Amino acid sequence: MLNFLPSPITGLLSFLFYTINTLFWLVPIIIFSILKALLPFDAWRTFFSYLLDRMASNWVALNTVNQKIFIPTKIKISGLEKLEKKQWYLVIANHQSWVDILILQRVLRGKVPFLKFFLKKELLYVPFLGIAWWALDFPFMKRYSQSFVKKNPHLKGKDMETTRKACEKFKYKPVSVMSFIEGTRFTEGKHKKQQSPYKHLLKPKAGGIGFVMTAMGEQLNKVLDVTIYYPDKIPSFLDFLCGKVNNVEVNIDIRDIDQALVGDYVNDRAYKIHFQKWVNTVWQEKDDKLERLNNQYHQE
Secondary structure, three states: OOOOOHHHHHHHHHHHHHHHHHHHHHHHHHHHHHHHOOOHHHHHHHHHHHHHHHHHHHHHHHHHHHHHOOOEEEEEEEEOOOOOOOEEEHHHHHHOHHHHHHHHHHHEEEEEOOOEEEEEEEEHOOOOOHHHHHHOOOEEEEOOOOOHHHHHHEEEEEHHHEEEEHHHHOOOOOOEEEEEEOOOOOOOOHHHHHOOOOOOOOOOOHHHHHHHHHHHOOOOOOOEEEEOOOOOOOOOOOHHOOHHHHHOEEEEEEOOOOHHHOOOOOOOOOHHHHHHHHHHHHHHHHHHHHHHHHHHHHHH
């Protein structure tokens, strides 16, 4: 509605709205997360988990209002029809910008259980948001390279143990476990350095979601494979705030989780190889889809 304003003014007003909205919900989220931790009863903890997720969903809803007021972005969405709020989902998506998170939250709010992102441990120290993510049971992960584990063998299996503990919190109520399996945002520099076999994607890292499958694969109902495409260019968060993102396309594929996708990613080498091949196949299909979208938009 107010996107006629100069972009610096739009960006400033939108940022203030985000800040006020975040601070407004941060206080009750922290208070009720402390109560949840102090009361040693499963029923109470489940109740507070639902309450906290409702608060977080309201936070996302007001962020969406902010976007509709200040930002003229049109989001074309496909694949929402068969989603349910009472299912356990593993959500995977390509990652290009911080804007991806805002888009995913806006598109999936109210359609699936509240998204719980796997986050790098360093993000715990982001002002305000870090403590909010902690209070909402977002899993913070610290990944170790194979070379580092070889030099520090006592850390072997630590990744899996951290994932298992994180997933324990997700067994009592439906949840959407979200992972950007490229591990970082796409840039041309990273793409070239990796020598990625994909045209529009970085190489996927199967380990994180492999650990999730090991920890709670029997409980997960579906995989939501989300493809995010920006027709003009990959935007920065500032671009989005200032109303410079005109169009976004979001495609959601619902993939079944059969028995072949559930196994022990740590100890079963055959399963690990099979799961990695499955991830690579999904990623190739996503890359082909991005190429089709790119051709479609640039021919119009």
